[in-house]
Amino acid sequence: MSTTVSPLAPKTIPDMPEIPGVRFATAAAGLKYAGRTDVLLATLDEGTTVAGVFTRSKCTSAPVDWCKDKLRTGTARALLVNSGNANAFTGKKGKAAVELSADIVAGSLGCPKNEIYLASTGVIGEPLPAAKFQGVVEDLKSGQDENAWLDAAKAIMTTDTYPKVATSAVAFGGRTVTISGIAKGAGMIAPDMATMLSFIFTDAAISQDVLQAMLSAETDGSFNAITVDSDTSTSDTVLLFATGRAVEKGVAPIQSIDDPRAESLRMSLRGVMQDLAHQIVRDGEGARKFVEICVESAESDASARKIAMAIANSPLVKTAVAGEDANWGRIVMAVGKAGEPADRDKLAIWFGDVRVAVEGERDPGYSEEAASAVMKQENISIRVDLGIGSGRSRVWTCDLTKEYVAINGDYRS
Numbered sequence: 001m002s003t004t005v006s007p008l009a010p011k012t013i014p015d016m017p018e019i020p021g022v023r024f025a026t027a028a029a030g031l032k033y034a035g036r037t038d039v040l041l042a043t044l045d046e047g048t049t050v051a052g053v054f055t056r057s058k059c060t061s062a063p064v065d066w067c068k069d070k071l072r073t074g075t076a077r078a079l080l081v082n083s084g085n086a087n088a089f090t091g092k093k094g095k096a097a098v099e100l101s102a103d104i105v106a107g108s109l110g111c112p113k114n115e116i117y118l119a120s121t122g123v124i125g126e127p128l129p130a131a132k133f134q135g136v137v138e139d140l141k142s143g144q145d146e147n148a149w150l151d152a153a154k155a156i157m158t159t160d161t162y163p164k165v166a167t168s169a170v171a172f173g174g175r176t177v178t179i180s181g182i183a184k185g186a187g188m189i190a191p192d193m194a195t196m197l198s199f200i201f202t203d204a205a206i207s208q209d210v211l212q213a214m215l216s217a218e219t220d221g222s223f224n225a226i227t228v229d230s231d232t233s234t235s236d237t238v239l240l241f242a243t244g245r246a247v248e249k250g251v252a253p254i255q256s257i258d259d260p261r262a263e264s265l266r267m268s269l270r271g272v273m274q275d276l277a278h279q280i281v282r283d284g285e286g287a288r289k290f291v292e293i294c295v296e297s298a299e300s301d302a303s304a305r306k307i308a309m310a311i312a313n314s315p316l317v318k319t320a321v322a323g324e325d326a327n328w329g330r331i332v333m334a335v336g337k338a339g340e341p342a343d344r345d346k347l348a349i350w351f352g353d354v355r356v357a358v359e360g361e362r363d364p365g366y367s368e369e370a371a372s373a374v375m376k377q378e379n380i381s382i383r384v385d386l387g388i389g390s391g392r393s394r395v396w397t398c399d400l401t402k403e404y405v406a407i408n409g410d411y412r413s
Contacts, residue, residue, distance in 0.1 A: 006161045008282035008290050008378065008398070014167050016149035019178050021045035021243025022201045023144035026155040027136035031129060032084030032122060039133065040155040041140040042079040042199065043109060048243045050076040050117065051212035053219050055236035062087045062094030062128075063118040064237060066102070070114050074208035076241055077111040079199060080118050080133070081156050083184075087120040087128040088234040097130040104130070108137045119197050119237045121184060122158055153182040156197055159407055160186045160283055166275035168268040172261055177204045177246050179268050183276040186228070186283045196223065198238045198276055204265060205244035205253035213257050214266045215240045222273035225305075225395045228284035229404070230313040240269075281396045286403030289321050291396065294383045298391035303340040305393040310338035311382065318400035321380060326371035328356040335384060346387030351375065 027039045052071050054064050080101055087094050098118050106113040120128060145151075153163030167180040181200035206214075215238065223238055247253060254262050282290050293311050298304035311317055311334040320327040328349050335342055345360035352374035355363045374380060 004161060006283045006287060008287055009162045010279065010282070013150070013165065016147070016165055016167050016180055017169075017178055018146040019180055019201050019243065020203045020245035020248070021048060022241070023146050024148040024152040025140040025143040025145065026148070026151045027140050027143075029082070029132040029136045031082055031132060036084070037151075037155045038082055038084045039136060039140065040079075040081040040152050041105070041137075041144075042152065043144055044076050044078060044241055045243050045245065046077065048076050048241050049074055049206060049208045049211050050242075051208065051215040051240045053215060053223075053238045055233055057234050057236070059089060059234050061120060061235045062090060062098045063120045064235060066098040066118050067237060067239070070117060073114050075115055076117055077115040078105050078109055078117070079239065079241070080105050080116065081197065081199070082120050082122075082128070083156050083158050084122040085120055085126055085128045086122045086124045086235050088124045090125065090127050093127045097128040100130040101133055104133045104137050108141050117239060119199075119235070119239075121156060121197055121235055124234060149180065149182065153184070156182070156184040158184065158186070159285055160184050162283060164276055164279040164283070166272045166279070168271045170264050170268040172251050172264070175246070175249050175251050177251055177265065178202060179265070179272050181272050181276055183280060185280040186285050196233060196236045196280060198223065198273075200238070200240045200269070200272060202240075202242050202265075203244070203246040204242050204251065205247045206242040206265070207253070207255045210254055210257050210259075210262060211240055211242055214262065214269055218266065218270045218273050221270065221394075222277040225393075226277045226281050227309060227312050227395065227397050228281060228287070229400075278396060281398050284398035284404075285407045286401040286405075287398035288378075288401060289399040290379045291321055291398060292379075292381045292394065293397065294381065294392070294394045296383070296385050296392045297389055298386045298393070299341040299389040300391040301393055302391070303389075304386075304391040305395070306340050307335055307338045307342070307384070307386070308393045308395045310334045311384070312395050312397035315400055318397065321375065322399035322401045324372065324375040326351055326356065326368065326375050328371075331382065331384065332357070335386075341388060342386055343388055348385040348387065350381075350383040352377070352381055
């Protein structure tokens with residue numbers, strides 16, 4: 001993890017309220033570096049339901065395979081996360097490591113092995129020395145704290161420069177239900193469901209099928225709408241846990257997606273997921289600019305998304321942003337290469353509120369000075385109107401700087 005915080009980092013950290021039924025503890029197991037906190041254990045009350053979305057990489061990590069299999073049980077008692085080692089591309093050793101990890105946690109907590117969820121982040125291809133968890137598991141068990149959100153977020157960092165937390169609340173009949181989460185990620189970010197991990201918790205009582213429907217619905221507009229470098233990790237994992245403890249204060253369980261409360265809770269979940277997703281982009285390795293890209297009037301929403309991602313992932317667009325160059329020709333290039341329906345002579349482009357191109361050519365009122373002023377800002381919006389349909393999409397990215405190359409040139413050291 002870096003000692004220099006990203007200039008795009010949030011200026012304040014929210015107060016993270018306790019969520020009944022969730023407790024955290026962290027430890028330094030020495031998985032990669034001695035003395036660095038690298039393990040997180042979250043324990044969950046019995047009856048906690050769980051939902052998940054995962055990377056679509058064809059080279060998934062052993063913990064991803066483990067979680068996808070255990071998700072069929074629908075319940076969870078603990079989450080063990082480590083940084084420094086992704087336990088990916090580790091073959092039979094990787095499978096043995098997740099089995100041992102789960103055995104160690106289940107033995108300590110006295111809960112079923114198939115209710116233990118695992119995630120790992122760090123270097124790919126190095127066997128995970130899971131036996132080291134044995135040396136810290138009792139300290140993790142005894143050190144549980146409902147308020148240790150920042151410690152939990154810090155424990156899962158790799159090249160991140162700051163811990164990522166977010167929280168939201170929704171009231172049902174004057175009784176508050178809370179949704180809070182943590183995330184990590186700064187490079188290898190182009191989720192497709194990098195090294196992106198996010199763990200979200202609520203005290204609401206929600207059936208597993210409803211919980212999964214809510215999480216899946218909100219992924220496309222949050223974690224699947226960001227990119228730092230176009231690379232999808234072997235380890236991308238988002239898990240959502242519902243402890244059900246809100247029942248104790250009179251909030252009845254949500255057992256149907258048609259329950260009106262499910263929609264309110266989903267909107268609250270959306271806020272948390274988008275907040276965490278934006279923080280990942282703002283911590284993009286070497287990033288100095290946060291960029292929102294909106295594509296509208298495309299043939300379809302899916303077409304708009306492909307075009308928006310073509311712009312967001314273009315090294316030429318991203319380096320132009322880094323250089324504060326109002327080079328709208330690179331936007332035209334990215335639209336054209338996306339392989340989606342487009343009409344050159346209907347295309348319009350804005351940098352911020354400055355229209356730079358319209359009807360397939362430079363705007364007659366184009367001002368280099370005004371466009372350049374937009375590019376000097378920390379937060380930049382780029383809007384593209386294709387003029388051929390009603391499809392829309394919005395994605396977020398960052399610039400590409402020399403520091404990104406420096407960070408990734410010696411990442412394994």
